Amino acid sequence: MKVTIDDITIEVEAGTTILNAARKIGGEVVPPAMCFYSKLPGTGGKCRTCLVEVAAGSTADPRPMPKLVASCSTPVMDGMIVKNKTSERVHEGRSAVVEFLLINHPLDCPVCDQAGECNLQDLGYEHGSVKTRYEEERRTFDPIDIGDKIKLHMNRCILCYRCVEVANQLTEKRVHGVLHRGEHAEISTFIEQAVDNDFSGNMIDVCPVGALTDRTFRFKSRVWFLKPMEAECECKKCAGKVVLWMFGQEIYRVTGRKDQYGEIETIDDKTAWICNECRFDKKDLAKWKVTGPRVIDRHSVISQGKYETSITPSIKKIN
Amino acid sequence: MKNRKLLLENVHIPGIETFDVYRKNGGYRSVEKALNTMTPDEVVEEVKKSGLRGRGGAGFPTGMKWSFLAKPEGVPRYLVCNADESEPGTFKDRYLMEKIPHLLIEGMITSSYALGANTSYIYIRGEFMYILHILEKAIAEAYDKGFLGKNILGKGYDLDLFVVPGGGAYICGEETALLESLEGKRGNPRIKPPFPAVKGLWGCPTVVNNVESLAAVVPIVNDGGDSYAAIGIGRSTGTKLISACGNLVKPGVYEIEMGLSVEEFIYGDDYCKGIANNKKLKACVPGGSSVPILPHYLVTKTASGEDRLMSYESLADGGFVSGSMLGSGGFIVFDEDQCIVRNTWNFTRFYAHESCGQCSPCREGTGWMEKVLHRLENGHGNIRDIDLLAEINKKIEGNTICPLGDAAAWPVAAAIRHFRDEFEWHVTNKDEAITRNYGLSKEPLIA
Numbered sequence: 001m002k003v004t005i006d007d008i009t010i011e012v013e014a015g016t017t018i019l020n021a022a023r024k025i026g027g028e029v030v031p032p033a034m035c036f037y038s039k040l041p042g043t044g045g046k047c048r049t050c051l052v053e054v055a056a057g058s059t060a061d062p063r064p065m066p067k068l069v070a071s072c073s074t075p076v077m078d079g080m081i082v083k084n085k086t087s088e089r090v091h092e093g094r095s096a097v098v099e100f101l102l103i104n105h106p107l108d109c110p111v112c113d114q115a116g117e118c119n120l121q122d123l124g125y126e127h128g129s130v131k132t133r134y135e136e137e138r139r140t141f142d143p144i145d146i147g148d149k150i151k152l153h154m155n156r157c158i159l160c161y162r163c164v165e166v167a168n169q170l171t172e173k174r175v176h177g178v179l180h181r182g183e184h185a186e187i188s189t190f191i192e193q194a195v196d197n198d199f200s201g202n203m204i205d206v207c208p209v210g211a212l213t214d215r216t217f218r219f220k221s222r223v224w225f226l227k228p229m230e231a232e233c234e235c236k237k238c239a240g241k242v243v244l245w246m247f248g249q250e251i252y253r254v255t256g257r258k259d260q261y262g263e264i265e266t267i268d269d270k271t272a273w274i275c276n277e278c279r280f281d282k283k284d285l286a287k288w289k290v291t292g293p294r295v296i297d298r299h300s301v302i303s304q305g306k307y308e309t310s311i312t313p314s315i316k317k318i319n
Numbered sequence: 320m321k322n323r324k325l326l327l328e329n330v331h332i333p334g335i336e337t338f339d340v341y342r343k344n345g346g347y348r349s350v351e352k353a354l355n356t357m358t359p360d361e362v363v364e365e366v367k368k369s370g371l372r373g374r375g376g377a378g379f380p381t382g383m384k385w386s387f388l389a390k391p392e393g394v395p396r397y398l399v400c401n402a403d404e405s406e407p408g409t410f411k412d413r414y415l416m417e418k419i420p421h422l423l424i425e426g427m428i429t430s431s432y433a434l435g436a437n438t439s440y441i442y443i444r445g446e447f448m449y450i451l452h453i454l455e456k457a458i459a460e461a462y463d464k465g466f467l468g469k470n471i472l473g474k475g476y477d478l479d480l481f482v483v484p485g486g487g488a489y490i491c492g493e494e495t496a497l498l499e500s501l502e503g504k505r506g507n508p509r510i511k512p513p514f515p516a517v518k519g520l521w522g523c524p525t526v527v528n529n530v531e532s533l534a535a536v537v538p539i540v541n542d543g544g545d546s547y548a549a550i551g552i553g554r555s556t557g558t559k560l561i562s563a564c565g566n567l568v569k570p571g572v573y574e575i576e577m578g579l580s581v582e583e584f585i586y587g588d589d590y591c592k593g594i595a596n597n598k599k600l601k602a603c604v605p606g607g608s609s610v611p612i613l614p615h616y617l618v619t620k621t622a623s624g625e626d627r628l629m630s631y632e633s634l635a636d637g638g639f640v641s642g643s644m645l646g647s648g649g650f651i652v653f654d655e656d657q658c659i660v661r662n663t664w665n666f667t668r669f670y671a672h673e674s675c676g677q678c679s680p681c682r683e684g685t686g687w688m689e690k691v692l693h694r695l696e697n698g699h700g701n702i703r704d705i706d707l708l709a710e711i712n713k714k715i716e717g718n719t720i721c722p723l724g725d726a727a728a729w730p731v732a733a734a735i736r737h738f739r740d741e742f743e744w745h746v747t748n749k750d751e752a753i754t755r756n757y758g759l760s761k762e763p764l765i766a
Contacts (some may be wrong), residue, residue, distance in 0.1 A: 047678070181676045
């Protein structure tokens with residue numbers, strides 16, 4: 001199937017979504033995604049940041065679609081023409097979504113552990129406005145501990161439902177979901193139970209904002225002062241292929257290996273989710289075999305000036 | 320001309336809620352006719368011919384919806400009746416189910432036969448628990464008399480019918496949220512495509528229809544699609560239940576023929592008998608809280624000066640600039656003493672409360688609008704808030720997963736469009752606005 005996105009034509013398989021087709025092209029034409037996570041079936045369609053304009057539905061039916069569509073959940077049709085960067089409507093729609101996402105966001109980036117690697121920060125930088133028009137009091141929740149290693153700051157949450165899908169798909173006993181509805185909707189565990197299983201830590205990796213943070217790393221360091229290194233270990237539960245975030249010889253935190261879209265990489269045909277033991281307990285360098293520096297492609301703050309290979313993507317942003 | 324009634328004709332007969340009385344008055348004839356003399360495709364064809372349009376609000380042709388149903392081999396199909404009627408101002412389905420429950424059951428049997436469904440569900444709003452009991456009693460009677468269950472009328476067709484109560488969320492009236500809720504999950508609308516006709520309940524092809532649409536299948540099968548299509552005007556065929564409320568002399572549920580003039584409906588002796596307490600008409604919401612509000616000078620006449628009729632087309636005449644929608648038939652009338660700002664706030668408060676919270680524009684936007692409107696109504700508003708509201712609803716509209724975002728945005732947009740002077744008056748005369756109402760809006764001078 002042929003699909004044209006921002007005047008670039010590409011051949012993709014039937015059933016591919018517009019977003020995945022754009023990711024195949026890569027670069028500027030890729031719409032941002034806050035809730036879609038290709039490794040977690042069932043995610044997507046919620047945040048509305050990936051809205052695109054369909055200027056022609058297909059060769060068979062070339063009528064344009066009346067509304068902007070969510071590119072992460074709309075499959076391509078043969079001869080479809082999609083406008084992302086080149087559409088004024090998309091730009092407007094996306095800034096609208098960013099404004100909505102930010103009205104109740106605390107904007108506490110100076111004290112947020114996610115700062116520097118936050119998708120909402122990037123999105124706000126690209127599409128946000130300078131001033132807020134929201135005069136009301138922001139919706140607030142108390143931060144709670146879900147389990148002894150994970151902190152939930154509901155104030156920062158954008159309700160992308162990614163962690164809900166992690167809880168549904170990676171872990172055995174589901175004790176975690178969304179309560180209430182509308183503005184009052186919140187991520188929570190059933191009666192503040194602990195999320196207690198071996199892969200719960202992946203909720204932190206999939207969270208696009210600072211709502212779920214690693215309690216073993218909180219307030220230890222800003223991420224951009226740390227040196228990301230690829231490392232591996234023998235682990236019975238997971239693939240053991242991780243990124244160590246180091247300062248000198250000290251390991252500050254351990255995360256999964258994320259690609260340029262913030263998604264955990266696929267290694268040997270399997271999504272390389274890591275277990276809680278690797279993430280929270282192995283902070284000793286002797287337990288790891290460091291294989292080389294990690295190139296962080298997406299977040300300019302982290303990748304800036306660290307290694308030669310990582311300079312190119314950040315230049316793009318400046319331009 | 321005497322107004323013809325198709326659905327509520329027998330509603331006044333005592334005991335019509337029981338099987339025997341209903342049967343004596345011609346009940347279950349459509350099931351006999353369909354099973355004995357028609358193939359399922361012929362029933363679908365009759366419904367197509369009738370021009371029946373979905374009575375839940377969107378007005379999509381029912382026959383067309385049925386023909387979209389995927390029919391893969393070996394996969395069950397389902398018919399689901401949407402009885403989650405919770406739109407402010409709409410109470411027609413409740414009346415129908417309460418007074419004449421067998422009509423819905425009969426319509427569901429005939430429709431299930433047409434669609435080849437062997438299991439069907441009535442998803443009813445949780446607050447209607449007493450109606451659930453009425454329906455369950457009626458269903459038990461139908462099982463007893465051989466109209467439900469195995470081998471109906473000896474024709475080898477099996478059907479099981481269940482009533483399932485919801486938990487009381489407006490959003491579960493959206494068809495995919497309804498299916499999620501029916502499956503026992505949180506009632507969040509699904510991302511479309513795939514549509515329910517392909518992948519609905521438990522991943523199987525499903526048709527979701529409103530109570531009134533399914534009830535209308537009964538007269539269509541009995542008398543033929545053509546005779547149903549002969550009633551009404553243009554593409555709005557048949558009769559429609561209208562639930563009239565607000566400042567009327569005689570509010571209530573009326574069955575009208577499509578094409579009745581709005582003036583006749585509000586002021587006619589057979590209908591609402593005019594505005595209560597000899598007041599003047601100020602505004603009207605003709606199709607449930609989600610449709611645009613009309614100011615008094617656009618209620619009985621369209622912008623081009625023609626008579627406004629009770630039909631899908633006529634009420635929508637003028638688009639969103641000077642028209643509205645027939646919607647679900649929740650006809651709300653305001654007299655000169657009502658405050659449009661307060662009413663808009665009230666509607667928005669409802670949508671903010673009922674938004675499922677799944678997609679960002681609706682979750683954040685409805686709450687934001689509610690707060691701004693609350694401020695305006697209570698004398699803390701600012702003149703720029705009015706433009707802000709207009710901006711917010713433009714940003715919600717069309718950017719959401721399901722139509723709830725649009726439904727929340729349209730009434731606000733229309734209220735500002737037609738009653739801007741009243742909004743401004745609320746800002747400029749803060750103290751006065753709390754103690755008295757603005758009165759009638761000024762009619763724009765038409766050149």
